[in-house]
Amino acid sequence: MCGIVGYIGSRNAYDILIKGLHRLEYRGYDSAGVALINPEEKLNVYKAKGKVSDLENAAKNQDLTGTIGIAHTRWATHGEPSVRNAHPHVSESGNLAIVHNGIIENYSELREQLKAKGFHFKSDTDTEVLVQLIEYAMDKHHTNLTQSVCHALRKCVGAYAIAVIDRRNPKQIVAARKGSPLVIGVGKDNSEFLVASDASPIVEYTKNVVYIDDEQVVTAEIGKQLQIWNLDKTRANVKIDEVDMDIDMLSKGGFPHFMLKEIFDQPKVLRDCMRGRLFAKTSDEEKRSGRNNDVNDNDVVLSAVKNNKDRLMSAKRFIIVACGTSWHAGLIGKQLIERYCQIPVEVDYASEFRYRDPIIYPTDVVIAISQSGETADTLAAIELAKSKGACVFGIVNAVGSSIARQTDTGIYIHVGPEIGVASTKAFTGQLTCLTLLALCLGHCKGTISKDEYDEMIQELAVIPDKMEQVLKLNDAIKTISRTYTYATNFLYLGRGWNYPVALEGALKLKEISYIHAEGYPAAEMKHGPIALVDDRMPVLFVATHHKQYQKIVSNMEEVKARGGHIIAIITEGDTEIPKIANECIEVPQTLAPLAPLLTVIPLQLLAYHVAVCKGLNVDQPRNLAKSVTVE
Incomplete structure (x- = not known):
C-alpha cells in the first residue's frame, strides 16, 4: 500500500520522483504529493487528490527546481482522501517534510501530547504527528535529523517506512522502516541516492541497492558512505545487493494493460521458474545447455530442500499461511503435499492465524506464500511461527523482500515484477513452486512412485506450451465476455483440484469488474447457493475431464x-x-494436479475482458492495493 520515492543527487529531482510515482501506481492509492528543496533552500510542497497525473497538473507552472526531494502516493487510513491529508506533511516550523507508509497506532495519544506543547495540526493523519514529533525531539535534545528520527520512532507503536528531509540540509535524506518495505539505491561513488518502497523506481538509475531491516534508520548524504543505525543506537552493516530487475520488465510491451501482458507472460515466466529446478528427459533445452552429471533425466532439484533436508523430511505437519490469491494457491498446495508427501497440511488465512492462538510445534513446517514478500499479516504469522520453533519456508516473488529475509529457507517464484493489482502470473508461479516442492519432497521421502514422479515431471515440462494454446483463445473469450458485462452476480463452481481455481476466478472478477462473484465447491451448491440460480445468474463451471467429472x-x-x-x-x-x-x-x-495451471487462464482473461468492456481501470481497480503492508 502507498508508495515512497526519494532522490538526492545532481539531477532534477522532480522528474525522477514523478516517474518513480508512476512506477509505484500499481500499489494502489488515492492521492499523491511531492516535496522539493530548491537551490535557495526553500521547501516547496505540491499535492493532489486522485492520480499522479493530477499531481502533475497541480504542480504545473510551479517552482520545480532542486536536486533533492521526496514523493508519495497515499492509500487512505487516517483521514479521508483529500489534499490536506495527502503526503508529504510538513513540521510546525516548515523546515521538515515527511512521507510515510504504515500506521502509527498510538498517534492519538502522541497528538494530544504535542498539542499540549503548542503544536498545531492541519490534517487528520497519523503521519503529521510523526513529523511534529521528530521536530520536537530535534528542538528538545538539540540533535541532528538522524538522531531526532531515532528519538521519535522509539516513541511510536506501529508500522512505518519513512523518508524525511530538512530544508536547512539539502544534501541529506533520512529514512527508516519497521514492518513496511524500504530499499535504498546507491549511485556510483555515492554521488546520488534513491529511496523507494520497492526497486521499480530505482533500476533505471542504479542496480546497487540496500534492503533496510526493521527498526533501522538510514542516512543518505551526498559524497558519503551510506550509514545505517539500529534504533538501539548501534551501528548496522551496509550490505549492497544487485537488484535482479530489468527496466524492460516495467513496460507494457505493446499490450493495452499490464494485466493482459502478465497473463500472456505466463508461459515464459513459468519456464524461467522451472529452469535449473526441473529436469525432464524430453527437455531439449536442458540437453543443449548441459547439466550436472548428478542430476537424473527426470528430476526436481531444489537447493532449499537439499540444504534443509532433515528438517523438512522430519516434519509432522505443514501449515500454509497466505492471503488472497496466495491463499488460493495454498489450497492447491495442500492437495499436492498431502498426495505426494503423505504429510497433513493445514491452510490458514494469515490474517486470522495469529489471532486464533494456533497450536504450533517445533516439528511443524510453516509455508508462507506472498507475491510481494511484504504482506503484513503473513509477516506477523511468520513471527509467531518462529517464536514457537517451527521451520518457516517462504514462497515469494520479490527478491530481498522482508519475507524472503525472515524465513529459514524457501523458493523464489522468479516471474518478474507483477504490476497489475489483480495477481495472475504470480498465482501460476506459486502453483509451479508448490508442485516442485511437493514432488521433490515426495521423491526424497519415497512417498511418490517412480512412474508418477516421471509422469508429473514430463507433463510439467510441457505445461508452458499448453498455456500458449490456451492463450490463443483470447479473442474467443473476448467475444464471450461481452455477454456478461450486464451481470450483477456470478457463481463459480469447481471440484477437487479445480475448486480453488473457482475461488480464484471469482476473486479476479470481483477485483477488476466490480461484479459480485462467489466461488464454491460444486457439490456445496445444493446447500444454499442454488437458491440464487435463475435466468439472470451466470454460473461458471471449471469442469475438466478428471476424477469427479460425472459429479x-x-x-x-x-x-x-x-x-x-x-x-x-x-x-x-x-x-x-x-x-x-x-x-x-x-x-x-493434462494431469489432474496440473489442471489449475491451465484452467485459471480463461478465468483471468474473462475477468479482464469483462472489465475492459465496462470501461474500468483494469490495472488499478478502486480501493485495492498491490502490496498490503498494514493489517
Whole structure:
C-alpha cells in the first residue's frame, strides 16, 4: 500500500520522483504529493487528490527546481482522501517534510501530547504527528535529523517506512522502516541516492541497492558512505545487493494493460521458474545447455530442500499461511503435499492465524506464500511461527523482500515484477513452486512412485506450451465476455483440484469488474447457493475431464434445470458438456494436479475482458492495493 520515492543527487529531482510515482501506481492509492528543496533552500510542497497525473497538473507552472526531494502516493487510513491529508506533511516550523507508509497506532495519544506543547495540526493523519514529533525531539535534545528520527520512532507503536528531509540540509535524506518495505539505491561513488518502497523506481538509475531491516534508520548524504543505525543506537552493516530487475520488465510491451501482458507472460515466466529446478528427459533445452552429471533425466532439484533436508523430511505437519490469491494457491498446495508427501497440511488465512492462538510445534513446517514478500499479516504469522520453533519456508516473488529475509529457507517464484493489482502470473508461479516442492519432497521421502514422479515431471515440462494454446483463445473469450458485462452476480463452481481455481476466478472478477462473484465447491451448491440460480445468474463451471467429472456434470444439469446460464471450462474434445452449457472454453488435456495451471487462464482473461468492456481501470481497480503492508 502507498508508495515512497526519494532522490538526492545532481539531477532534477522532480522528474525522477514523478516517474518513480508512476512506477509505484500499481500499489494502489488515492492521492499523491511531492516535496522539493530548491537551490535557495526553500521547501516547496505540491499535492493532489486522485492520480499522479493530477499531481502533475497541480504542480504545473510551479517552482520545480532542486536536486533533492521526496514523493508519495497515499492509500487512505487516517483521514479521508483529500489534499490536506495527502503526503508529504510538513513540521510546525516548515523546515521538515515527511512521507510515510504504515500506521502509527498510538498517534492519538502522541497528538494530544504535542498539542499540549503548542503544536498545531492541519490534517487528520497519523503521519503529521510523526513529523511534529521528530521536530520536537530535534528542538528538545538539540540533535541532528538522524538522531531526532531515532528519538521519535522509539516513541511510536506501529508500522512505518519513512523518508524525511530538512530544508536547512539539502544534501541529506533520512529514512527508516519497521514492518513496511524500504530499499535504498546507491549511485556510483555515492554521488546520488534513491529511496523507494520497492526497486521499480530505482533500476533505471542504479542496480546497487540496500534492503533496510526493521527498526533501522538510514542516512543518505551526498559524497558519503551510506550509514545505517539500529534504533538501539548501534551501528548496522551496509550490505549492497544487485537488484535482479530489468527496466524492460516495467513496460507494457505493446499490450493495452499490464494485466493482459502478465497473463500472456505466463508461459515464459513459468519456464524461467522451472529452469535449473526441473529436469525432464524430453527437455531439449536442458540437453543443449548441459547439466550436472548428478542430476537424473527426470528430476526436481531444489537447493532449499537439499540444504534443509532433515528438517523438512522430519516434519509432522505443514501449515500454509497466505492471503488472497496466495491463499488460493495454498489450497492447491495442500492437495499436492498431502498426495505426494503423505504429510497433513493445514491452510490458514494469515490474517486470522495469529489471532486464533494456533497450536504450533517445533516439528511443524510453516509455508508462507506472498507475491510481494511484504504482506503484513503473513509477516506477523511468520513471527509467531518462529517464536514457537517451527521451520518457516517462504514462497515469494520479490527478491530481498522482508519475507524472503525472515524465513529459514524457501523458493523464489522468479516471474518478474507483477504490476497489475489483480495477481495472475504470480498465482501460476506459486502453483509451479508448490508442485516442485511437493514432488521433490515426495521423491526424497519415497512417498511418490517412480512412474508418477516421471509422469508429473514430463507433463510439467510441457505445461508452458499448453498455456500458449490456451492463450490463443483470447479473442474467443473476448467475444464471450461481452455477454456478461450486464451481470450483477456470478457463481463459480469447481471440484477437487479445480475448486480453488473457482475461488480464484471469482476473486479476479470481483477485483477488476466490480461484479459480485462467489466461488464454491460444486457439490456445496445444493446447500444454499442454488437458491440464487435463475435466468439472470451466470454460473461458471471449471469442469475438466478428471476424477469427479460425472459429479460436476450432474451439478451442471441442476443449474440448467433452473434456467441458469452456464459457462464451462472443459477438456479439449469433451462432447458431453457442450450439450448442456451455453458457452464452452476448451483447454488441453493434462494431469489432474496440473489442471489449475491451465484452467485459471480463461478465468483471468474473462475477468479482464469483462472489465475492459465496462470501461474500468483494469490495472488499478478502486480501493485495492498491490502490496498490503498494514493489517
